[in-house]
């Protein structure tokens with residue numbers, strides 16, 4: 147019975163994390179590429195995303211609740227908050243990964259007559275890939291943790307056990323949420339690190 | 348400047364310069380890096396741009412393939428202003444070799460050398476054949492080196508690959524920015540000899556940047572001495588040895604200064 151609920155909530159948790167990380171990557175990836183081409187917006191965008199990261203997660207969930215469209219109790223608000231958190235590591239690692247490429251390599255690419263999109267696809271993204279994947283890994287692992295708090299605003303997932311356990315002052319119930327979440331984080335870390343190594347030059 | 352007539356082989360009509368700098372000036376951060384550069388480079392020449400570091404050699408080289416654009420004046424390539432040309436097409440027709448190699452670390456030697464042909468959409472088998480030919484031409488066994496990655500190469504091997512890459516799509520002009528400066532003296536000497544033979548065999552025009560007077564005398568059909576952004580002397584190696592310019596003499600004075608003590 148409990149096992150069934152653990153499995154169901156784990157699946158829900160994983161789904162929350164996957165939707166949030168994929169959405170964040172879809173936003174942060176292209177944005178990061180744009181930012182590598184424009185110095186001024188790069189500085190203030192990274193600063194803004196940095197600030198979001200410093201807001202305590204429970205507070206961020208609280209801030210989002212009263213907002214129209216994205217707010218309200220439920221999964222959607224939870225996912226919006228998780229996306230906001232996942233943006234920074236992906237954005238920052240992609241920008242740093244591309245900006246950190248040996249300038250002589252980029253200069254050669256330009257001098258040989260590669261177009262900007264050829265440079266991006268054939269030089270910058272492959273060379274930055276280990277950094278980009280590291281950003282994705284950090285985003286995934288932290289989102290697995292943060293997602294437990296999503297239950298506070300009706301997001302579901304393994305946090306449901308944690309909050310129920312706190313309310314009932316029942317350590318076993320808290321652990322039923324915390325342990326699977328920790329295992330999920332460790333597994334994600336290992337798997338993504340393996341992928342990262344395969345891509346390193 | 349020298350007033351010697353150029354050796355005109357197959358002269359028919361006014362000789363077209365492959366590259367021509369016209370009253371070229373480049374300023375950055377309120378400073379004139381290049382001032383009033385006038386220079387014509389004919390086909391099959393190797394013009395060596397000689398100068399101390401900071402004299403503007405790299406900047407002048409980058410004007411040709413539009414990595415930088417002149418503040419005033421013009422650069423003509425095959426008679427056409429480079430700023431009026433499509434930069435992508437222009438660059439694919441000009442080989443570029445730098446001291447640091449600039450090889451793509453994530454690509455094999457074969458992929459690096461075949462890059463421009465690949466950009467130009469050559470069929471795979473033609474690229475492969477061209478890569479093999481060029482690796483052998485620069486003195487690297489294709490069987491041994493084609494599959495290697497840049498980090499598995501010595502400095503001299505990297506520069507050989509860099510030259511093969513620059514030659515791959517058969518551009519009429521090569522720009523070389525101190526390509527051998529980081530090599531040990533013996534490797535450097537081998538590379539200079541090899542480059543000289545290769546350039547003649549492929550009939551390429553070259554604009555070759557160096558701060559090494561020996562290299563300039565060895566490789567240049569003409570030497571253009573750049574001093575603080577101005578052309579001080581343009582002369583054949585023989586004439587360069589006899590020039591009165593103090594800046595040229597300062598370079599020449601470094602030639603025979605070794606004495607045991």
Ligand SMILES: Nc1ncnc2c1ncn2[C@@H]1O[C@H](COP(=O)(O)OP(=O)(O)O)[C@@H](O)[C@H]1O
Nearest residue numbers: 375376380398399400401402403404405406407
């Ligand atoms: N982006 C830049 N900003 C300011 N000064 C520059 C820049 N690029 C080059 N310079 C200056 O232009 C001069 C010529 O540089 P460069 O062409 O690299 O010389 P060289 O290749 O002969 O050593 C140097 O004094 C250098 O400091």
Ligand SMILES: [Mg+2]
Nearest residue numbers: 404405406524
């Ligand atoms: Mg230089």
